[in-house]
Amino acid sequence: MIEEDPITVAVFTLPVNPGDPQNRSLNRILEVLEESGIRIRNQELARDPELSVPLLAEADCILVSWDTAADQLIRVPALPGILHEIRQYNEEIPVFVIGDSGESRVKITLDIMREATEYVWTREDTPGFLAGRLVSAGKKYRDSVSPPFFRAIQEFSREFEYSWHTPGHSGGNAFMKSPAGCRFLRFFGKNLFRADLSVSVKELGSLLSHTGPIGDAEEFASEIFGSDRTYFVTNGTSTANRIVFLGNVAAGDVVLVDRNCHKSIEYGVTMTGAVPVYLIPQWNRYGIIGPIPASSLAPERVRDLVRDPLQIPITPENAPVMAVITNSTYDGLCYRVPVLNDLLGASTDRILYDEAWFAYARFSPLYSDRFALCGRKDPAGPLIFATQSTHKLLAALSQGSMLHVREGRAPFEHVRFNEAFMMFASTSPSYPILASLDISTKMMEGESGTALITGCIEEAVRFRRLMARFLRDISAASPGTDWWFDVWQPELVTDPATGKTLAFADAPLDLLRDSASCWTLRPGESWHGFPDLEPDYCLLDPVKVTVITPGIREDGTPDSKGIPALIVSKFLESRGIISEKTGDYTLLFLFSLGVSKGRSGTLVSELFEFKRHFDQSVRLSEALPSLPEQWPDRYRNTTLKGLAEEMHRYMSGRRMEELLRAAYAAAPEPAIGYAEAYSRFMKGDVERVPVSRMGGRVAATGIVPYPPGIPLLLPGERAGGLQGPVLQYLLALQEFDREFPGFAHEIHGIENSGGEFTAFCIREPG
Ligand SMILES: Cc1ncc(COP(=O)(O)O)c(C=O)c1O
Numbered sequence: 001m002i003e004e005d006p007i008t009v010a011v012f013t014l015p016v017n018p019g020d021p022q023n024r025s026l027n028r029i030l031e032v033l034e035e036s037g038i039r040i041r042n043q044e045l046a047r048d049p050e051l052s053v054p055l056l057a058e059a060d061c062i063l064v065s066w067d068t069a070a071d072q073l074i075r076v077p078a079l080p081g082i083l084h085e086i087r088q089y090n091e092e093i094p095v096f097v098i099g100d101s102g103e104s105r106v107k108i109t110l111d112i113m114r115e116a117t118e119y120v121w122t123r124e125d126t127p128g129f130l131a132g133r134l135v136s137a138g139k140k141y142r143d144s145v146s147p148p149f150f151r152a153i154q155e156f157s158r159e160f161e162y163s164w165h166t167p168g169h170s171g172g173n174a175f176m177k178s179p180a181g182c183r184f185l186r187f188f189g190k191n192l193f194r195a196d197l198s199v200s201v202k203e204l205g206s207l208l209s210h211t212g213p214i215g216d217a218e219e220f221a222s223e224i225f226g227s228d229r230t231y232f233v234t235n236g237t238s239t240a241n242r243i244v245f246l247g248n249v250a251a252g253d254v255v256l257v258d259r260n261c262h263k264s265i266e267y268g269v270t271m272t273g274a275v276p277v278y279l280i281p282q283w284n285r286y287g288i289i290g291p292i293p294a295s296s297l298a299p300e301r302v303r304d305l306v307r308d309p310l311q312i313p314i315t316p317e318n319a320p321v322m323a324v325i326t327n328s329t330y331d332g333l334c335y336r337v338p339v340l341n342d343l344l345g346a347s348t349d350r351i352l353y354d355e356a357w358f359a360y361a362r363f364s365p366l367y368s369d370r371f372a373l374c375g376r377k378d379p380a381g382p383l384i385f386a387t388q389s390t391h392k393l394l395a396a397l398s399q400g401s402m403l404h405v406r407e408g409r410a411p412f413e414h415v416r417f418n419e420a421f422m423m424f425a426s427t428s429p430s431y432p433i434l435a436s437l438d439i440s441t442k443m444m445e446g447e448s449g450t451a452l453i454t455g456c457i458e459e460a461v462r463f464r465r466l467m468a469r470f471l472r473d474i475s476a477a478s479p480g481t482d483w484w485f486d487v488w489q490p491e492l493v494t495d496p497a498t499g500k501t502l503a504f505a506d507a508p509l510d511l512l513r514d515s516a517s518c519w520t521l522r523p524g525e526s527w528h529g530f531p532d533l534e535p536d537y538c539l540l541d542p543v544k545v546t547v548i549t550p551g552i553r554e555d556g557t558p559d560s561k562g563i564p565a566l567i568v569s570k571f572l573e574s575r576g577i578i579s580e581k582t583g584d585y586t587l588l589f590l591f592s593l594g595v596s597k598g599r600s601g602t603l604v605s606e607l608f609e610f611k612r613h614f615d616q617s618v619r620l621s622e623a624l625p626s627l628p629e630q631w632p633d634r635y636r637n638t639t640l641k642g643l644a645e646e647m648h649r650y651m652s653g654r655r656m657e658e659l660l661r662a663a664y665a666a667a668p669e670p671a672i673g674y675a676e677a678y679s680r681f682m683k684g685d686v687e688r689v690p691v692s693r694m695g696g697r698v699a700a701t702g703i704v705p706y707p708p709g710i711p712l713l714l715p716g717e718r719a720g721g722l723q724g725p726v727l728q729y730l731l732a733l734q735e736f737d738r739e740f741p742g743f744a745h746e747i748h749g750i751e752n753s754g755g756e757f758t759a760f761c762i763r764e765p766g
Contacts, residue, residue: 009038240387336539
């Protein structure tokens, strides 16, 4: 049997005197509802005045029981305020307001009538009749809530057909034949398996031809995300990026590539045989990757770039066919897209914005001109592609991504592009992933999408402000002696309405939530540390929060004392808090849709716990027991503070930050193309070479340290001399990993065999 969810009624009450006739009527209605198997969820606003978002989300129908006299006695917002709040969150849900007609103290105002679906007089109708109206409205609403594909899949799952098609588990039945299978089925719940269907089910349409309910769902997403066409991709933005490459680029085509690009772009280049020419971003003192300077994107500069590394003369035939930009960056920097379209559009007809981390941008005015599909279509502008990992910061199952197209002057032909799409699509796509993309789209529809994203921004702003206040208070109480974490954000912000400048820590929530100008990186400001910025070119996304640990001075040199972020991150991890990314002195936290209100409080408390353990020199056996347990000889006699100080001394002694910046500024020389490097790799024309002997050698695969996640070397690029910046940085990482077991760096393309880093290099003749 399909597990049907009972209709749920959320009841918001302002309890009046228990003997009050309205209360008695309400209780009677609730009894009737319960008798009919309806789920009731109750919130007493007098005790808990803030509307519960999970309760609102779960409900199929809302009942508000009100009494004006009581709402004046108890501190809750008035009825119109409550209704307005519900409507901001959900425009469609039926909302019944219940009052007692006899001595009703609720004045029905226009505001109430506008926001409520119905006003119910308890004395005039029987509880049975009122309960029936609630249930019927709830059912209708529930049917309307499901977006196209999810609705179709639910309907099909109810049909109980005997399946003779794939998947072989047949709605989960196969799992019931084995103990492990049974556990698996119970863990995930039967509906997942009933909904895991195949292309053989014609009623659900086809992802490959974009027809039926799947096609409808893509069309719905196109409308909500503002594209001309949207494709659902079930293998992440990694695949979406490769589709864009294969759908636009042919062997030998020049492509302008943000050097701060994901590995999937590298693979797109390899598979197409394109010639990449890099656009180089800036770095700051913390190793945070900044924007590509606008000045380097002017057409005359781009022409120089194109000519430069590969000696390809520019002709109209080999003008760059596409540019690839990462927007926003991992650390939350986003461009002013119209400026980029103008600048890059002078050199190329197509731009791929890799927005793996930015699918939500359309749904807050804060980002109004910062995302690929902002503004309106420009038929004279470049053809735009936006690839978004819906699963990363919106709510979709892992691998759920979307590929959006906005037409421009370069022709876009779906039939041709779909060949590339099919090259990567499975003929058995996961329907639960597709359904999650459909639901994610529905969640963003209308005002509720904006309310959800605004909630994320608010929570991030609360956290940022709290951290700034603690830093100020701690520094004021013990200047120069005590410490606290910093957050990468401006110290001062200006209210655009009044022109008044305030400390970030004191800025009102709504100012920081609503004013993009508070988050714009201004040229010359020291907090961000990027030297080459145009005014209003780059914005820091408030939901991507970089916490900075002590250790780096404003001029980028190491401080005498410091706490490497790896130690903080390990401590937090041991307490169930996993940061998104850990740099040398930075930790990145993402305030995604899944972060509930108040969750940041836990993070602040755990950061305080770290501080307490550090300041009190708590032994590692207590603060981070896994380290001495696993490496007793190395860590047995150390304290948390001792280890942090030792690691900081080590890193500053070897100038690791400086080495990193130098390595990434090196612009390695391409010796052969990616496709050739790949072909030689697959033919075995490569050898594993220790990094200590890689001087002058050509890398066969990309080498990408995480973080920063930018390729240090790409396939076919020469590593430079042993004393050069690239190999010196890799050797420093190797030495660090040997010195501090348990803190090894993750470097794609490098194998760590017994402490020695090796990489595949192209075999040298002889
Ligand atoms: C910039 C960028 N693009 C693409 C991807 C790949 O996205 P997905 O994990 O959805 O395949 C990532 C993943 O981290 C990324 O950082």
